[in-house]
Amino acid sequence: MSLSNLDLVGQCDGFPYYQDDPDLYDASINTYYELRVTGHDYALGYMLPSVAQVFHGIPNWAIDDDDRVLTLVDAHNAVTRSTALEKTLLALRATGHFKVLNKWRNELYPVYGKGKELLFSVERSASPLFGVVTYGVHMTAYVRKDGELKIWIPRRARTKQTYGGMLDNAVAGGIATGETALGSLVRECKEEASLPEELVRERVKACGTITYSMIRDERAGGETGLLQPECEYVYDLELPEDVVPKPGDDEVEEFYLWGIEEVKAAMATGEFKPNCAMVMIDFFIRHGILTPENEKDYVEIVARLHRRFEFPTL
Amino acid sequence: MSLSNLDLVGQCDGFPYYQDDPDLYDASINTYYELRVTGHDYALGYMLPSVAQVFHGIPNWAIDDDDRVLTLVDAHNAVTRSTALEKTLLALRATGHFKVLNKWRNELYPVYGKGKELLFSVERSASPLFGVVTYGVHMTAYVRKDGELKIWIPRRARTKQTYGGMLDNAVAGGIATGETALGSLVRECKEEASLPEELVRERVKACGTITYSMIRDERAGGETGLLQPECEYVYDLELPEDVVPKPGDDEVEEFYLWGIEEVKAAMATGEFKPNCAMVMIDFFIRHGILTPENEKDYVEIVARLHRRFEFPTL
Numbered sequence: 295m296s297l298s299n300l301d302l303v304g305q306c307d308g309f310p311y312y313q314d315d316p317d318l319y320d321a322s323i324n325t326y327y328e329l330r331v332t333g334h335d336y337a338l339g340y341m342l343p344s345v346a347q348v349f350h351g352i353p354n355w356a357i358d359d360d361d362r363v364l365t366l367v368d369a370h371n372a373v374t375r376s377t378a379l380e381k382t383l384l385a386l387r388a389t390g391h392f393k394v395l396n397k398w399r400n401e402l403y404p405v406y407g408k409g410k411e412l413l414f415s416v417e418r419s420a421s422p423l424f425g426v427v428t429y430g431v432h433m434t435a436y437v438r439k440d441g442e443l444k445i446w447i448p449r450r451a452r453t454k455q456t457y458g459g460m461l462d463n464a465v466a467g468g469i470a471t472g473e474t475a476l477g478s479l480v481r482e483c484k485e486e487a488s489l490p491e492e493l494v495r496e497r498v499k500a501c502g503t504i505t506y507s508m509i510r511d512e513r514a515g516g517e518t519g520l521l522q523p524e525c526e527y528v529y530d531l532e533l534p535e536d537v538v539p540k541p542g543d544d545e546v547e548e549f550y551l552w553g554i555e556e557v558k559a560a561m562a563t564g565e566f567k568p569n570c571a572m573v574m575i576d577f578f579i580r581h582g583i584l585t586p587e588n589e590k591d592y593v594e595i596v597a598r599l600h601r602r603f604e605f606p607t608l
Numbered sequence: 609m610s611l612s613n614l615d616l617v618g619q620c621d622g623f624p625y626y627q628d629d630p631d632l633y634d635a636s637i638n639t640y641y642e643l644r645v646t647g648h649d650y651a652l653g654y655m656l657p658s659v660a661q662v663f664h665g666i667p668n669w670a671i672d673d674d675d676r677v678l679t680l681v682d683a684h685n686a687v688t689r690s691t692a693l694e695k696t697l698l699a700l701r702a703t704g705h706f707k708v709l710n711k712w713r714n715e716l717y718p719v720y721g722k723g724k725e726l727l728f729s730v731e732r733s734a735s736p737l738f739g740v741v742t743y744g745v746h747m748t749a750y751v752r753k754d755g756e757l758k759i760w761i762p763r764r765a766r767t768k769q770t771y772g773g774m775l776d777n778a779v780a781g782g783i784a785t786g787e788t789a790l791g792s793l794v795r796e797c798k799e800e801a802s803l804p805e806e807l808v809r810e811r812v813k814a815c816g817t818i819t820y821s822m823i824r825d826e827r828a829g830g831e832t833g834l835l836q837p838e839c840e841y842v843y844d845l846e847l848p849e850d851v852v853p854k855p856g857d858d859e860v861e862e863f864y865l866w867g868i869e870e871v872k873a874a875m876a877t878g879e880f881k882p883n884c885a886m887v888m889i890d891f892f893i894r895h896g897i898l899t900p901e902n903e904k905d906y907v908e909i910v911a912r913l914h915r916r917f918e919f920p921t922l
Contacts, residue, residue: 600914
């Protein structure tokens, strides 16, 4: 198996584009239900029918099977919506209805409306059921050694339930309700790589976002076919040679310091967690490692690293 | 007048998104005709009806007013298609039918098919009539002076017919048929900024693309309302302090060396050529100058700097 960079992008950015094939796109969209909240008549996420059907008859939910819309009703601000949602999810979890809820995280993810206002928060493990946009941070740590760029690559613990044993970005994590992107990053840098806050704040550089609509497969755990639109804030951290990231918890097995060619080889054999490969490709493009001359799919890749969603974003 | 960065993006990326409003998108698309070539049943560009109508009765062209498709027929390779197109355009130019053809450039721009194959080349000044994707290079030249980043900003000659007197990127130009992005950049660096080839090749860094669908207004010259989808390859060049770009032709009036705040202020007052402001925004994002914390439209801006087109690209 040798995966091209476009193949790697396609693993994450798997949902069709209207621009490519309107009929295929419409056919795909029409297999989902829209998630809405009362008073906001637009989609906040796309849900599998098998998931939406479960909400029939549950208080606080109205389902329209003709228009394929599931609406959270009788709640009119972020607090009451979030409370109603939590109540529903706790009940569904108790019945063991959805496999993804078995990995309850006790972390709340924000969902925003068209005015960038917080509409509600949702338990992290439940967010793929609703197909809402989630936000995270991904940081690439690297050093320049004798003029050569080397990248710190962690291997995920083999015991991790999702993407166990796969390669990752130096630091990555989700952004919870109330957190800023940078705040989340600083916290994860300490937890995952034992990097001190002061060093991170002084040296880290925000470099944009990658956005993609993933269709979850078995590697993500739980139900498959769920739509997961993600926005990852991307950061670079050039480290001094004498600073070595160390696993700060049991999520990382070890860190490697690899040259570009070793990283590329591991990407081509599918060893990276899919969205971490996307982050590496974005890094390679921003740093002139992939160029219009050496990457035949350059233009398509850059556009697909930055999908514009059907849903409002922060 | 104070323009936000999102306003500046909107000046270039003016065509609606299906994701935002399918009805508005469809209504907009339906005002155009599709350009096709025989044997390739997909759009290569969108043309105003007032432009497409002119092709009624011209040899080598078939127009379907029901489906709103204009097709270049009876030509089956890049050479014969380009020749037929040139013949048509020379005739149209002779009749003075289109204002944009008054600025005939004698430069050929490539148009690609779904297999990234060259379908035909078209005279540069005519490309907006057909609404085909065109390619260019834009480079930001900067220096680090006492830890501060300063950017070389040229002012376009006031005598230039398009965007005269506006601010620009250090070097920018179109990519002609047969040119590589880097080859085009090296040539423009010499012509526009007197930067030696050796220095450019050693130091320049490819940093991605920006892609957007502009609707031409009076500042672009010629007919207004034409759709102009553009793909600009973006480059950074960090210059030594003692290298000073100098106008190499009469297109540039002078170069300024500005700090970030001066550049931002000139952007906000609309002094930059619109797509050059896009390139500056992309630069600010990649260099951590705009961040998720200081730019409220961060996520939307990054996605809209990288539109995925309805048309094939290289």
